[in-house]
Amino acid sequence: MGGRNTGPVILTGAAGFVGLHVAERLLARGETVIGVDEFNAYYDPALKEARAGRLEGRPGFRMVRMDIADHAALRTLTADSGARRVVHLAAQAGVRYSLENPFAYERSNLAGHLSVLEACRHSEVEHLVYASSSSVYGDRPLAVTGGAGGFREDDPTVSPVSLYAATKRACELLSQSYAALYGFPQSGLRFFTVYGPWGRPDMAYFSFTEKIMRGEPIEVYGEGRMARDFTFIDDIVDGVVGVLDHPPAPGGHEVYNIGDSAPVGLMEMIATLERHLGREAVKVMRPMQPGDVTATYADVSKLHALTGYAPKVPLSDGLGRFVEWWRGWRS
Template sequence: MKILVTGAAGFIGMHTAERLLARGDTVVGLDNLNAYYDQNLKEARLARLETSPDFRFVRLDVSDRAGIEALFASERFDRVVHLAAQAGVRHSLQNPHVYVDSNLVGFVNILEGCRHSQVGHLVYASSSSVYGGNTKMPFSESDGVDHPVSLYAATKKANELMAHTYSHLYGLPTTGLRFFTVYGPWGRPDMALFLFTKAILEGRPIDVFNQGRMKRDFTYIDDIVEGVIRTLDRVAEPCPDFDPAQPDPGRSSAPFRLFNIGNSRPVELMDLIAAIEKATGIAARKNLLPLQAGDVVNTYADTDRLDNLLGYTPQTDIDTGVGRFVEWYRRYYRV
């Protein structure tokens, strides 16, 4: 198939594109290469993809309406994996308009492109952050998600609603994937694992928010990509037993669905730090700080729906995943 992967220079985008290329698909990778974090890292990811003759890169911002229209009209994609977005909960507190441009305007441009060129399936990145202030654990796709605690989370919730509208009005099959704290080699420099590893190897203290009393459902990148590929290949269909009198937010009478992709084994922040200490052989010095605005205390994925439909559940444990990340980090940065 010919598949568009947006955010191809990103962490999840690069790994997803690599998997698609390895199985023989043609991939058009789109990215704007913005300066939110180290552009050299993004360029290095792209360089890996550009070794394949079946990969072509397009530098374009998803908020560029005319550019996206032209791309879809000329390429006629079979499937779309939409991973481009302005990421980061904390960044959204200071830069709200960037999230509107990328995550809302950009998403409707992708939806319109898919609609007008009869794309067979759109798989897009949502986020565990949509669960916001929910305290019922584990988080299920059937739970209401009407209390986001950051603008980033609100834009991801909006994406799900927008996708449902296009599934309902135009029959566009859409699958939203709520990722839970993705980590691994080539990961983002603004994420805790990267920040902690860098500081520990440089002999600096690390900032530990909420005094370390937080849990995250850390999910290894290979497990995330496996979920993306499996859902991409299983085109969304209307739910035959959807009940509009008691609507399930994760299902629909339209070809629309939502899945959690998480490890289903929440890890204490202090246990993540212990795994980094084990992998580096260095004890961390910790600055214990209050909870930051926009952060949630715990995340925990119920992945029964993913397992029931696809026979798949993420498996990689934190020590294994962190060990692989630290190995990559030392090799890439030569430390």
């Protein structure tokens, strides 16, 4: 199923972590990809430029440097491209950053998502796949200890504990309304703690690596009692591309969890990282930060039923691949 070789795919956030890997997978199977990215300075733009450098010049790819919230420019690009599929990954990420810079989330996540929706509905797009987040589930402290099982897509999503989470849930609601109003199918992807080579420096595993190797202490929030459903980037890409190839019926809007479905405690993640780095971290225990959640745990049965999705990379292997990449990146 799906839309291979039916015109280009527009991919927003193409210089981002997930965007790079999705672009490479699509190019590898013969797709034409139009990347869109603003290259903002939320983290080191040199990393974004390096990701873009892996893509630019490859047959079938071109990068457009554009703010997705510039709705007129994005609408023109979408219409002129002839694209019938859009993968929208661009967003302002990070929970803690939202406490300091709330209006960055209003522009990138709310205005940006609305801009994408408008571009799609005026350009006869046949499938929009967009990034959401496990943060929409709010704080579920019993998810890994109380027998509740993984988060399911039909669980309540009415208690966000961060502005970031609130904007991602708002994007889902915007998409639901546009699918109903204008008929183009949409799929939302609730990502669970993505990690791996070319990752984001603000993520814990990445920042811990840098500090451990510099001999600096790491701050362990939640007194180390938090757990995350760490999901390796290759498994995430399997899910994204699988969903792209399986659009809902016209007017349909579906959301899917994409995770590893095997939560790991923060202290276990740190111990695994220490083994791969060959160094022990100096740990400073801190209380929970505002906006953080205790645990995440993806039930991926809905995605598996649609695409056969089955995560393959355990945390130890995935962190090993990240550390290998990191050593090369910093050398």
